[in-house]
Amino acid sequence: MEGWDPNTKSTLTQIPLLTTKAGPRDGAAWTQRLKEEYKSLIAYTQMNKSNDNDWFRISASNPEGTRWTGKCWYVHNLLKYEFDLQFDIPVTYPSTAPELELPQLDGKTQKMYRGGKICLTVHFKPLWAKNCPRFGIAHALCLGLAPWLAAEVPILVDSGMIKHKDDATTSTET
């Protein structure tokens, strides 16, 4: 965890860790894991809200809890940039992390794989591997997506690749 900022570190220590090592093909054990995922996500969301650092919405979009969709946003120069967020729980979960996708940014940055999968190789995958099965979806958002947004959104905005939604509407009106 060297090189991480103290804020992320202290947030991370407060996200409940998970114990059940189970993936979507593991029946009852997966249901147990899913409960732990929910508890951890609930705690993280509550923490963000109470720290005035609310930055995502995520919920399972199928009853099995293998497909998740929602939104995430990042504030840059006092403007809020919001993106769709989606991912599948892979069959080999939790040995492999979910591949977080921001489909609206597909093709707009080099730090992304096909389909809008954000590049997590260097900053996140080693941490996930080391902490299997204790890390869950909440940890992936905190340690994978949040630093990616913090690094990429300012570059995308400054280079003109993305525009704030108010700018976009005014520019189409004029």
Add this chain to the structure above:
Amino acid sequence: MEVELKEMLHDLESLKQSLPDPSHRASIDKLRLRVEQLTSLEKSRPAPRLKVKDMSAEVVDSNPYSRLMALQRMGIVENYERIREFSVAIVGIGGVGSVAAEMLTRCGIGRLLLYDYDKVELANMNRLFFRPEQVNMTKTDAAVQTLSDINPDVVLESYTMNITTVQGFDTFVSSLKNKSFCPNKEGSGVDLVLSCVDNYEARMAVNQACNEMNQTWMESGVSEDAVSGHIQLLIPGETACFACAPPLVVASGIDERTLKREGVCAASLPTTMGVVAGLLVQNTLKFLLNFGQVSPYLGYNSLKDYFPTMEMKPNPQCSNVACLERQQEYIVAKPARDAALKAKMEAEALLVPECPLHAENEWSISVVDDSGLDSLDAASSDMEKRAAPDTLPEGLVRELPSADKAQELPTSEAPLTSNDDLEDLRRQLEALNS
């Protein structure tokens, strides 16, 4: 095309007849000449080759298999034609997978199953196989188009899907189990699975499927900086599975910090990918046709032209349950395996003639065991058997750390043990989301 051109000629002729003014006739004749040229061009275009019933060893220009069947004549392969009975699944039809597919197609493999969810794009053109006019086609469809032209004898099946999702994985497994191509074969419906994917998640999915099915497979990979690669043979229970230890990568051999990582997720070269595809298919042919030595692990460092090899035993503490089951089966089957090996050795011993190899030795030439000569180098020999988690040969490093047992991070709360209702939890999160 030919019919249309003929009709066009006919139309031109009637136009010429109906024109009262003869001044246009010259230009109509010119047009007619051009159409005739097109017709002859169209006629000379080669027709696709027809299917071949039996592989012939006859050396004629028209035999697509003569140079392959020559392997038999030269004593390299005992029965080359067996290749038509084999099914190989290739997962990932990218820079390595597509080239491997073309090589196997040209070798006359019986059946290929191709898996990929991606489309061809111009950014792929620095690699081999795909052509610019195939941009926007799915990689599987584009591959089938090219491969069926090259060799119509190969049975091609394409699966456009992501094998890491629950649904894709089920389709993947059931397609591997389908035995309609060769119903009498033991085991699954394929002889070998080749993993040519570019990410850890997909490799772990292939590993999971093959461990569950007890299916032998080969792994391949090219580093993100495009200067090194590897191939690896995985036999469930017998060799290390992909989850037995964190994945190995070939160290680039130059200072990691001097490798530019900023900005780009992956670089690629047609050379490195072609070399790795070649190594992979060579190992595949040796495995299927039973010649030479099948490499358990072969690395390729292109900066130093260094090829490390090693063997990896399975990890008895592997986190993959199916791997542990296969390991157990392998141990249980050991006496039977030993007996079979002994019987084979005895049978071979009977075939060896009793007489000495050379009756005369006029010059007193003898063979000396040279193993003692380089005993100092023996410790650094490339080929070393070792249990998976131990130290690695020079030039290989782990790509990811192992999962640590101890709690690395102190938790402020007790572990999540209370047994809440799933619906309750879902509603709680939804309430926070609204």
